[in-house]
Amino acid sequence: MNLAFSEQALALSKELMKRYPEGKQKSALIPILHIAQAEFNGWLSSDAMDYVASVIGIKPIEVYEVASFYSMFNLKPVGKCVLEVCHTGPCAINGAEGLIAYLENKLNIKVGQTTTDGMFTLKAVECLGSCGSAPMLQCGVNYYENLTNEKADDLISKLKTENRLQAYTDIK
Amino acid sequence: MSRKILLEHIDVPGINTFETYRKMGGYRSVEKALKTMSPDDVVEEVKKSGMRGRGGAGFPTGMKWSFLAKPEGKPRYLVCNADESEPGTFKDRYLMEKIPHALIEGMITSSYALGAKTSYIYIRGEYFYVLRILEKAIAEAYANGFLGKNILGSGYDLDLYVHPGAGAYICGEETALLESLEGKRGNPRVKPPFPAIAGLYACPTVVNNVETIAAVAPIVNMGGDEYAKIGIGRSTGTKLISASGHINNPGIYEIELGLPVEEFIYSDKYCGGIKNGKRLKAVVAGGSSVPILPANLILKTANNEARLMSYESLSDGGFVSGTMLGSGGFIVYDEDSCIVRNTWNFSRFYHHESCGQCSPCREGTGWMEKVLHRIEYGHGKLSDIDLLVEVSKKIEGNTICPLGDAAAWPVASAIRHFREEFEWHINEAKLSQTRNFGLLAAHEAPVK
Amino acid sequence: MADKIKVTIDGKSVEVEPGTTILNAARQIGGDIVPPAMCYYSKLKGSGGKCRTCLVKVAQGSEKDPRPMPKLVASCQTQVMDGMVVENTTSPEVIEARKGIVEMLLINHPLDCPVCDQAGECDLQNLSFEHGASNSRYEFERRTFERVDIGDKVQLHMNRCILCYRCVYTADQITEGRVHGVLNRGDKSEISTYISAAIENDFSGNVIDVCPVGALTDKTFRFKNRVWFTKPVDAHRDCEHEKCSGKVVLWYKGEDVLRVTARKDQYGEVESFICNTCRFDKKATSDWTIEGPRKIDETSVISSNHYEMAHPLPVIEKNPALIEANKKMFHKKIK
Numbered sequence: 001m002n003l004a005f006s007e008q009a010l011a012l013s014k015e016l017m018k019r020y021p022e023g024k025q026k027s028a029l030i031p032i033l034h035i036a037q038a039e040f041n042g043w044l045s046s047d048a049m050d051y052v053a054s055v056i057g058i059k060p061i062e063v064y065e066v067a068s069f070y071s072m073f074n075l076k077p078v079g080k081c082v083l084e085v086c087h088t089g090p091c092a093i094n095g096a097e098g099l100i101a102y103l104e105n106k107l108n109i110k111v112g113q114t115t116t117d118g119m120f121t122l123k124a125v126e127c128l129g130s131c132g133s134a135p136m137l138q139c140g141v142n143y144y145e146n147l148t149n150e151k152a153d154d155l156i157s158k159l160k161t162e163n164r165l166q167a168y169t170d171i172k
Numbered sequence: 173m174s175r176k177i178l179l180e181h182i183d184v185p186g187i188n189t190f191e192t193y194r195k196m197g198g199y200r201s202v203e204k205a206l207k208t209m210s211p212d213d214v215v216e217e218v219k220k221s222g223m224r225g226r227g228g229a230g231f232p233t234g235m236k237w238s239f240l241a242k243p244e245g246k247p248r249y250l251v252c253n254a255d256e257s258e259p260g261t262f263k264d265r266y267l268m269e270k271i272p273h274a275l276i277e278g279m280i281t282s283s284y285a286l287g288a289k290t291s292y293i294y295i296r297g298e299y300f301y302v303l304r305i306l307e308k309a310i311a312e313a314y315a316n317g318f319l320g321k322n323i324l325g326s327g328y329d330l331d332l333y334v335h336p337g338a339g340a341y342i343c344g345e346e347t348a349l350l351e352s353l354e355g356k357r358g359n360p361r362v363k364p365p366f367p368a369i370a371g372l373y374a375c376p377t378v379v380n381n382v383e384t385i386a387a388v389a390p391i392v393n394m395g396g397d398e399y400a401k402i403g404i405g406r407s408t409g410t411k412l413i414s415a416s417g418h419i420n421n422p423g424i425y426e427i428e429l430g431l432p433v434e435e436f437i438y439s440d441k442y443c444g445g446i447k448n449g450k451r452l453k454a455v456v457a458g459g460s461s462v463p464i465l466p467a468n469l470i471l472k473t474a475n476n477e478a479r480l481m482s483y484e485s486l487s488d489g490g491f492v493s494g495t496m497l498g499s500g501g502f503i504v505y506d507e508d509s510c511i512v513r514n515t516w517n518f519s520r521f522y523h524h525e526s527c528g529q530c531s532p533c534r535e536g537t538g539w540m541e542k543v544l545h546r547i548e549y550g551h552g553k554l555s556d557i558d559l560l561v562e563v564s565k566k567i568e569g570n571t572i573c574p575l576g577d578a579a580a581w582p583v584a585s586a587i588r589h590f591r592e593e594f595e596w597h598i599n600e601a602k603l604s605q606t607r608n609f610g611l612l613a614a615h616e617a618p619v620k
Numbered sequence: 621m622a623d624k625i626k627v628t629i630d631g632k633s634v635e636v637e638p639g640t641t642i643l644n645a646a647r648q649i650g651g652d653i654v655p656p657a658m659c660y661y662s663k664l665k666g667s668g669g670k671c672r673t674c675l676v677k678v679a680q681g682s683e684k685d686p687r688p689m690p691k692l693v694a695s696c697q698t699q700v701m702d703g704m705v706v707e708n709t710t711s712p713e714v715i716e717a718r719k720g721i722v723e724m725l726l727i728n729h730p731l732d733c734p735v736c737d738q739a740g741e742c743d744l745q746n747l748s749f750e751h752g753a754s755n756s757r758y759e760f761e762r763r764t765f766e767r768v769d770i771g772d773k774v775q776l777h778m779n780r781c782i783l784c785y786r787c788v789y790t791a792d793q794i795t796e797g798r799v800h801g802v803l804n805r806g807d808k809s810e811i812s813t814y815i816s817a818a819i820e821n822d823f824s825g826n827v828i829d830v831c832p833v834g835a836l837t838d839k840t841f842r843f844k845n846r847v848w849f850t851k852p853v854d855a856h857r858d859c860e861h862e863k864c865s866g867k868v869v870l871w872y873k874g875e876d877v878l879r880v881t882a883r884k885d886q887y888g889e890v891e892s893f894i895c896n897t898c899r900f901d902k903k904a905t906s907d908w909t910i911e912g913p914r915k916i917d918e919t920s921v922i923s924s925n926h927y928e929m930a931h932p933l934p935v936i937e938k939n940p941a942l943i944e945a946n947k948k949m950f951h952k953k954i955k
Contacts, residue, residue: 019333021247021290024373029355030338034297046815061801062355064814068803069357069527071339072297089259089460090416090503092517126341126521127259127460128298131414131501132422141300168300169336340805357802362669362697528783528802528809530670535724538807542760559757566720569691570672 003051009039009171013055026058029066033073038167042082043074071125072168079114079121081159081166085137088127094134095147100124102149106156119160140166175402177390177410178383179426182270188305190312193273199318201281201389206326209392214285218388220396222408227253227344227381228459228499229574230483233388234396239368240286241376249377250288252279252385253349254295254302257341258459259521260501263412264382266424268295268302272309276332278385280318281392283330286378290331293382294349297338306334341525345573346379347371348527359529360573381499383412404430407482411497417504420444433457433479433486434471436502443504450506452617454589457486458498460518461578463585464511465495466615491585507611512597512604515586516544522579533576536567540583547594550601557594561587589615625702629653629676630710642695642706643674647887654887655708656718656747658725658832659784660696661889667789668696671782672721673747677714680705692717715751722752728763728807729833730779738834740847743888744782765810770800771818773839773900774828778810781835787811787827794893795823811835822861825899829882829890840900841879847871850878852914857898857907865892869914870905877903886917 005013013032020027032052033044040048049063067073074082083103087096100122104110107120114121130136133145144155159166176182186192193199205214219234240248252275256264268275275293283291295303310332313319321329340358342348347361350372371377387409391399400408407429413436416422421444427436436442437452446452455470456462473479474493479486486497505514523537540563546552564580571577587594593609624635627645630653636645644662646654655676660668668674674696678689683703692714695706708714726748733739765778783802788811791798800813813819819827827836850871859866871879880899882890902908 019331019335021373024354026355027335027353030297030352031336034300034336034338056355058355059798061799061814064803064812065357065801066355068814069340069805070297070337071524071805073338087517088521089456089514089517093417093505093509093514125339126524127257129256129262129265129296131260131262131416131503132424134416134422138298141304143301168297357805362694364699523806526806528804528806530672531721531724531782532672534783534807534809535727539724539727539758539760562757566717566724570675570717570721572669572672572694 003040003045003047005035005039005051005055006171009035010055012171017056025056026062029056029058029063030070032056033063033067034169035171037073038165038169038171042078042080042165042167043076077114079119080164081119081139082121082123083137083139084123084125084128085135086126086128086130087124090131091127091134091136096124096135099135099137099147099149099152102152106152119163120156141168141170142166175410175428176426177402178267178274178386178412179271179424187271188269188273188309190273190309190316193271194316198273199277199280201392202277202284202318203324205281205284205392206324206328211285211287214281214388214392217392217396218285221391221399222396222406223384223387223391223399224407224483225381226383226387226411226500228258228461230497233380233384236368236380237286237378239366240378241369242287243376246375247290247373248286248288249372249375250279250283250286250291250385251346251350251353251372251377251379252291252293252382253344253346253379254293254299254382255337255341255344255349256299256382256499257296257344257525258461258499258501259518260416260456260459260503261414261499262416263414263424263500265299265302266414267382267386267412268299269305272305273313274386274389275306275382276309276313276318278388279332280313280323280330282378282380282385282388283332284328285388288378289329290333292353292372293332293334294343294353295334295336296343297336300336303334303336310334340527341521342527342573342575345575348573349379350377357527359527360575362572403428404480404482405484407484407497411481411500413481413500413502415443415502415504417502418447418450418506418509419504420447427481429480429482430485431481433481436481437471437504443502446504446506448506450508451611452504453507453509453611453615454505454511456495456501456503456505456582458496459501460503460521461574461581462496462498463491463494463581464514464589465493465585466589466612467617468615469493469589470495471617491581491588495585508608510548510608511586511590511593512544512548512609515583516541516548518582519544519579522575522582526575526579530572530576532567533571533579536563536576537579539563540567540579544583547597550597550605552594552598552601554595554598556598557587557591560584625700627700627702627704627706629706630708636700638699640700642676642678642693642698642700642704645700646695646706646708653708655695656743656751657696657887658743658747658782659786661786661789661830662887663889663893664786664789664793664830667784667786669694671725671784673718673725673751675714675717675721677707677711678704679707679711718751719753722748723756723758725782726752726756727758728779729782730762730764732780736777736780736834737837737842737847738780738831742834743832763807768812768816769839770813771820771824773825773896774819775837775839775842776811777835777837778812779835780833781811782833783809783811784832786830786832787836790826790830791819791824794826795819795821797821822895822897823863823893825896826882826890826893828899829884829893832888838879838881838899840903841871844878845873849873852916854883854911854914855908856911857902857909859895859898861895861897863893864895864898866894866898867892868894868898868908870908870910875905877905883914 136145348358452467523541568580655674658671675692682701
């Protein structure tokens with residue numbers, strides 16, 4: 001295992017573990033997995049998960065069980081920007097399906113795929129709690145709401161210009 | 173019927189900061205409770221308020237609090253359920269984002285009432301930006317002596333942390349939430365024991381929704397009896413409603429419980445009527461899991477009384493002709509909506525979100541989704557309709573947690589009220605791929 | 621000790637210790653009124669509640685509060701109250717719900733009994749025979765997984781798994797260093813080590829015995845024979861492993877011991893856990909002290925060919941106790 005957190009990320013992880021009572025440090029697993037995903041290119045390799053297990057002091061299988069349960073953890077490589085379009089009920093009746101089709105066409109990938117340049121991964125996800133601002137998508141920590149094709153174009157350009165990993169959390 | 177309590181100062185610039193929030197009267201409930209009331213006094217006021225949990229189940233909050241075990245030598249926990257994930261519901265996000273201190277204040281006052289020294293806000297991982305807002309607000313509260321050691325010189329200590337989830341609707345179920353907070357898979361626990369006896373780290377725990385906890389502050393400020401005067405009957409107080417779908421003004425509305433549904437849908441103060449001047453077809457009134465009702469039944473009960481936005485009125489008629497207030501996720505469908513497609517969509521959601529622990533839900537949710545998919549895409553059989561009802565019945569009531577019911581009800585209710593549309597979808601398989609069924613005259617609401 | 625409390629199940633009453641579950645109270649009564657259990661395992665803490673096959677109706681909550689419980693309850697998890705009245709086989713609602721559960725458990729089960737090593741001693745086979753409907757209404761493709769070896773002695777057929785979690789609890793509670801668990805979510809859940817890892821420790825073989833279906837099988841027995849052609853014989857040895865009881869069942873074919881398992885009680889639970897040395901390495905009659913034939917439920921398919929009477933096993937011929945125990949069989953056969 002040659003993976004390791006940056007000094008900052010490790011310090012933050014240790015800090016997070018203190019939020020839970022003595023002996024209950026496993027509680028910090030999900031927050032630390034978010035950090036790991038931000039540290040390791042947006043996804044969790046088995047090495048990354050083994051590393052997290054060693055930081056917390058739990059068995060690797062305990063990390064695999066959890067990481068594979070939650071939909072925000074990617075167990076396979078993803079693009080720098082994961083575009084997660086909500087396609088549940090209220091979004092579905094207000095344009096989500098059209099937005100997904102538009103993005104598929106624009107990025108020349110299908111839902112679940114990553115562009116060849118490794119920039120974008122397109123996902124259709126379940127309710128993000130933004131039902132009144134449909135259609136919408138999440139990319140990293142940000143919500144982009146009331147989307148139109150034009151707004152989606154602008155977003156794609158902006159993300160291309162920024163050209164960085166859009167993680168759910170930043171390491172501060 | 174337009175009294176605002178939680179969102180009274182929503183439009184005040186800077187209300188997201190401690191300074192402005194405090195200036196507008198924020199944190200008064202903490203002062204009042206810690207300086208002039210015993211923890212039991214606070215519980216008593218919440219009981220008197222008659223407030224019912226705002227997360228969906230509608231259980232009286234004061235009663236839930238009074239079940240909390242208080243054994244010697246064990247810490248007690250208050251955990252805020254900010255895992256808002258019920259399709260159609262986005263009120264908690266709005267509240268936390270716009271007025272984060274309303275939740276922090278409620279957490280402090282409630283933690284004091286319950287004797288919790290450490291409390292957690294479990295927020296869904298997708299709301300990471302809201303988590304940052306809350307953390308900033310918490311830091312401000314610490315800096316101003318409302319959190320930490322010896323709060324306001326009262327001798328009461330409280331630490332408050334925000335904890336992110338990572339994408340799992342099931343963690344809105346309180347015991348799954350606790351499992352997740354312990355760093356495990358979000359598998360709901362088999363009950364009993366209930367969290368009030370053995371919750372977080374097997375210690376007595378109360379889990380309450382964001383809106384519920386936020387409402388504790390005004391309850392303490394005005395007194396439970398005063399709060400109980402707001403609203404109608406046993407539906408006391410105000411409720412945040414998340415309005416979405418085919419309406420002119422989607423968004424969050426704080427309503428006094430008892431507001432007529434018709435006024436809520438058509439008044440410009442609220443939803444502002446159906447988009448593009450279309451007619452109303454159906455409403456899911458309390459988040460995706462509650463029974464869908466056709467226009468005629470959402471506006472009037474089976475007894476031809478005006479349907480009101482209250483726990484009792486919405487459930488009038490039981491599941492035969494009524495529904496539930498649930499989490500207040502109010503989704504409106506216009507005349508062109510396809511009920512079959514919507515039912516399939518919800519069914520896909522529950523299939524995706526089933527934790528997989530117990531067999532009826534793990535297997536049944538996928539089965540229902542597959543059958544609905546087949547009908548939606550023109551390959552259904554007439555017998556599929558009864559099969560869906562059968563499968564939903566095998567799930568309902570037989571699972572570890574309410575997700576089974578939540579998956580079964582939308583399917584059962586859609587077939588109960590829109591069977592003709594399902595039959596049409598099957599009989600006119602080809603046609604159904606090119607146009608929608610439309611609106612049955614029997615379901616129609618008066619044109620507005 | 622607290623006073624015993626009375627519970628009535630399908631009209632039969634029993635007095636049990638407070639804290640007893642309905643299922644265990646029913647087992648104290650015994651017979652047909654005992655609800656089936658696919659995930660609960662009395663020797664594994666935390667097990668149960670998941671499969672829902674043991675659902676029963678509580679027609680009366682207790683003497684003090686006679687109201688019925690609103691929903692069917694998992695009998696393996698629900699503690700009895702004094703004066704509780706439970707309906708299992710006498711409740712059409714329970715029978716119907718159980719039929720539904722069996723159907724759910726089977727929709728993604730491969731129904732490959734003819735090639736499954738568990739056939740003949742499979743709890744799901746028995747459950748569907750006794751409580752299931754004759755055909756399934758499920759018309760979609762079943763979920764499939766690749767077969768994997770987890771270690772050189774245990775094979776995992778995930779297709780057959782019903783996610784009872786027993787093997788996970790076993791690894792947690794009986795062995796040291798669990799390396800497998802339940803991964804993914806919903807109907808994509810699977811038992812897995814995630815990275816290819818071997819379950820290797822002195823007690824790992826117990827996951828085979830606790831598995832109610834043919835998901836975890838003994839590779840050393842794989843395709844060797846059908847269980848009903850083998851002859852179960854109780855035996856023991858003085859096992860050097862302190863946690864191992866050394867009490868086993870040897871499954872004979874001819875003079876060969878094809879398989880060693882722990883002894884299972886009438887509810888399919890092992891009487892005591894055994895170590896891997898006893899299970900995998902001691903397959904000679906000379907390793908064991910033979911006690912006598914294993915009593916197998918007469919309705920079990922395993923009894924159908926219990927002992928080949930025309931050619932009694934040498935082990936039987938040489939042991940008076942075994943001859944005595946099999947007299948009835950000999951007699952039957954000769955007639």
